[in-house]
Amino acid sequence: MVLASARRTFDFVVAANRLPVDRVVDDDGTTRWQASPGGLVTAMDSVMQGRRAAWVGWAGVPDEDVRPFDRDGVRLHPVVLTAEEIQDYYEGFSNETLWPLYHDVIVPPRYRRRWWAAYREVNARFAECVAQVAARGAVVWIHDYQLQLVPSMLRELRPDLRIGWFNHIPFPPVELFGQLPWRDSVLRGLLGADFLGFQRRNDAANFARACQQLLGAHTSGDVVSWVGDEDEPGSGERRVRMAAVPISIDFTTVDELARTPGVRRRAQEIRASLGNPRTVLLGIDRLDYTKGIRHRLRAISEMFADGDIATPEVTLLQVATPSRERVSAYRELRSQVDGQVGRINGDHSTIGASAVHYLHHSYPKEEMAALFLAADVLLVTPLRDGMNLVAKEYVASRWDGGGALVLSEFTGAAHELTQAFQCNPHDIVGLKQTIVAAMSEDAASRRKRMLGMRRRVRTHDVHAWARRYLAALEAAPDKPDRG
Ligand code: F6P
Numbered sequence: 001m002v003l004a005s006a007r008r009t010f011d012f013v014v015a016a017n018r019l020p021v022d023r024v025v026d027d028d029g030t031t032r033w034q035a036s037p038g039g040l041v042t043a044m045d046s047v048m049q050g051r052r053a054a055w056v057g058w059a060g061v062p063d064e065d066v067r068p069f070d071r072d073g074v075r076l077h078p079v080v081l082t083a084e085e086i087q088d089y090y091e092g093f094s095n096e097t098l099w100p101l102y103h104d105v106i107v108p109p110r111y112r113r114r115w116w117a118a119y120r121e122v123n124a125r126f127a128e129c130v131a132q133v134a135a136r137g138a139v140v141w142i143h144d145y146q147l148q149l150v151p152s153m154l155r156e157l158r159p160d161l162r163i164g165w166f167n168h169i170p171f172p173p174v175e176l177f178g179q180l181p182w183r184d185s186v187l188r189g190l191l192g193a194d195f196l197g198f199q200r201r202n203d204a205a206n207f208a209r210a211c212q213q214l215l216g217a218h219t220s221g222d223v224v225s226w227v228g229d230e231d232e233p234g235s236g237e238r239r240v241r242m243a244a245v246p247i248s249i250d251f252t253t254v255d256e257l258a259r260t261p262g263v264r265r266r267a268q269e270i271r272a273s274l275g276n277p278r279t280v281l282l283g284i285d286r287l288d289y290t291k292g293i294r295h296r297l298r299a300i301s302e303m304f305a306d307g308d309i310a311t312p313e314v315t316l317l318q319v320a321t322p323s324r325e326r327v328s329a330y331r332e333l334r335s336q337v338d339g340q341v342g343r344i345n346g347d348h349s350t351i352g353a354s355a356v357h358y359l360h361h362s363y364p365k366e367e368m369a370a371l372f373l374a375a376d377v378l379l380v381t382p383l384r385d386g387m388n389l390v391a392k393e394y395v396a397s398r399w400d401g402g403g404a405l406v407l408s409e410f411t412g413a414a415h416e417l418t419q420a421f422q423c424n425p426h427d428i429v430g431l432k433q434t435i436v437a438a439m440s441e442d443a444a445s446r447r448k449r450m451l452g453m454r455r456r457v458r459t460h461d462v463h464a465w466a467r468r469y470l471a472a473l474e475a476a477p478d479k480p481d482r483g
Contacts, residue, residue, distance in 0.1 A: 009135035010054040010075060014044055015126055017094070017146035019076050022060030033071070036060065040143060040168065043247055047141075047466040048074045054133045056126060062086055068133075079129055081122065088118030091327050094146045100329070101180060102145060102172050103290045103384040107329045109179070116182050120149060123189070127153035136160055137482055139473065142193070144168045149185070152192025159481035164473040165193045168247065169386040170412075171203040174210045187215055191226055194476035196242040197469050199386045199412040204242045223477055239477040245469045246412055247387050251461040254396035258369045266366070267373035270317075274374075275353055278313040279439055282375035284368065284390050285382075287320040287360065289333050292381035292408060292425040297340040297356075299431040304348040304355055308436055312353035316379075319371065321362040334360075372397035377404045377438045380411065381425040387412035391420070392457050401447040401454075404438040406431075416456055419449040 020041040021033040035041060048055070054075040059066060062083040069076055081089065092115035101109040127150045134140055142150050142165045151163050177183060187210060190196055198204040208224060211217035217226035227237045257263060274280060281300070285291040300316050303309045320337065324330045341358040348355035363371070372378070378394045388411040395405065395417065407413060407420035414422055423434040 007132070008075065009138070010052050010133055011135050011138050012048070012051045012053040013056060013130055013134045013138055013140045014048065014053065014143070015056045015130050015140065015147060015150060016040060016044075016143040017058055017090070019055060019057035019059055019078060020044070020074075021071060021076070023064050023066065023078075025061060042250060043462050043465070045072075046250060046463055047470075048072075052135075056129045056133065058090075075133070077129055077133055079122075079125055085118050085122055087326075088115045089122040090146070091324070093119040095324055095327050096329070097180075098145045099169070099290075101176060102169050104170075104172070105176060105179075106289055106383055111179075111181050120185075123147060123149035124153055126150050127157060130154055131157040134158060134161055137480065138162070139470070140164065141166065141469075141473075149189035150192075152189045155192040162473055162476070162480055163193045164195045164197065164469065164476075165190060166197040166245070166247075166469065167199065167203065167386070170200070170384055171198055171206045171210075173206050174213050177206070177210050178214065183210070183214055187211055188228060191215075191217075191224065191228070191238055191240050193240060194478060194480070195469075195473040196240060197245040197472070198242065199244065199246050200415055201244040203386075204244050207242060241472065241476045243472055245465060245472065246416060246460070247389070248457060248460050248462045248465045249389055249392045249396060250463070251396045251458045254365075254369065254393050255399055255458075257365065258373055258397035259399050263366055263369045263373065266370035270370055270374040274315055274317065274357065275312050277311075277315045277353075279309075279315075279376045280374055281314065281316040281377050281379055281435070281439075282371060283316065283318040283320075283379045283381075284371065285320060286323040287330065287334060287337065288323055289329055290382055290384050292383045293318070293320065293337055294333075294340060295383070295425040295428065295431065296379055296381045297337065297344065299428050299435065300356070301340070301344045301347075302428065303432050303435065304344065306432075308432065309439075311348060311350050311355050314439075315354060315357060317357045317359075317371070317375070319359045319361065319363065322360060368393065369397050372403070373400070375403060377406060377435065379406045379435065380413070381406065381408045381423065381431065382411050383408070383425060385411040385413075389413075391417060395450065395453045395457050398450050398454065401450050402443075403450060404441065404446050405450075405453065406434055406438050416460065417453045419452040 018036045022036045024034045025031050056077045059078045065080050066078045096110045100107045139162045151165050208219045211224050217224050222243050224240045341356050344355050372394045380391045391413040405420040408425050409422050421434050421438040423431050
């Protein structure tokens with residue numbers, strides 16, 4: 001057992017691939033810290049406040065050996081990754097193997113032994129770092145698919161800890177998961193936790209079935225029981241609880257931001273700069289093949305061609321946040337989306353009125369709130385998505401009860417936002433009909449839907465999520481070995 005050393009230790013430790021801040025190197029060589037993208041940071045913000053907490057993660061750049069430092073009362077512990085490890089562990093195994101495998105193999109996953117070796121190596125480094133900073137009996141919350149081996153590696157080092165893991169993305173059915181050459185090791189890695197949280201009940205059920213079929217584990221209710229091999233980390237009999245605990249957003253903060261005069265004014269400005277169209281359709285996504293952007297553009301293109309919509313009355317504002325640009329599937333997607341937008345605009349724009357306004361940028365939260373307020377219909381059409389927090393942020397921004405949400409049934413959010421206009425993005429005819437329905441519904445019915453969705457997100461916000469998660473972790477069946 002690695003005992004927490006004389007250095008400062010913490011009762012609550014988060015481990016995630018990224019720190020909540022990235023080290024950014026500017027063109028002139030100066031470096032600074034900037035908030036990392038993504039919902040995880042916002043989600044954990046509220047959980048960490050008021051605790052003796054530390055966060056273990058990567059600083060977002062290669063070979064950056066930075067001393068631990070404090071930010072907003074949380075101790076940040078950077079884990080160093082070399083340029084080669086970023087290629088093999090992050091871009092390779094995490095984002096070219098696991099990401100497509102866990103998202104219904106929308107693009108073919110690549111299985112490379114070198115990437116797997118780097119994944120194991122980096123997971124071991126994370127486990128060692130957590131073992132060093134966690135106080136005796138601390139609660140450790142590990143996040144996501146990049147760190148699936150950390151639970152059992154950490155348990156081996158520190159059996160006194162309470163260990164939870166939460167998967168922000170889907171967990172695939174065993175028929176797909178079974179492709180992974182290292183499937184048993186991944187399951188064993190996860191079974192080192194006391195509690196495993198998933199976005200949907202189906203994800204938890206997929207995991208349970210994989211454990212039964214591939215490891216011969218026994219499941220009863222929400223508990224997996226399993227006896228590990230003696231020479232594997234996490235050996236001996238273990239009982240691990242699993243459940244769906246869908247993540248959410250900070251409803252109040254988003255709602256309050258959207259009510260501020262600055263954001264409301266900016267929403268009007270955005271509509272005015274689009275030429276005050278009757279209908280603004282909006283898409284806001286990371287530029288990822290899971291988000292169904294190509295399917296959405298195909299539907300929009302046909303709607304313009306069929307005369308269902310026309311400029312200047314209707315326009316699509318598509319924001320695509322740059323993401324994982326060194327991975328080839330993402331580069332290919334970018335050139336396809338660029339081409340589609342170019343064709344739609346060439347065919348259907350008129351002077352002074354673009355069919356599609358396409359922005360390949362990321363925006364601060366104030367601008368996002370203004371975009372949400374400016375939109376008549378938000379199009380969220382992923383082919384597979386663990387949750388989709390953009391859909392929830394849109395709902396939280398619409399304090400005016402306005403706006404409609406078109407939402408893919410393949411998102412975790414669809415299980416909660418049942419009043420959305422739900423669609424199957426693969427069915428282009430159905431998708432077009434759903435967009436038309438969302439555009440043309442009368443204001444009173446739209447408002448009723450929106451208020452229903454707002455109630456759901458308000459009562460199931462990120463604070464409720466964290467409380468539920470931590471209570472489930474606390475009540476996990478096996479007691480830690482405190483010696
Ligand atoms: O869970 C999905 C996720 O890994 C988020 O944690 C993150 O914000 C997003 O995808 C973007 O990922 P990356 O860290 O690879 O830019």
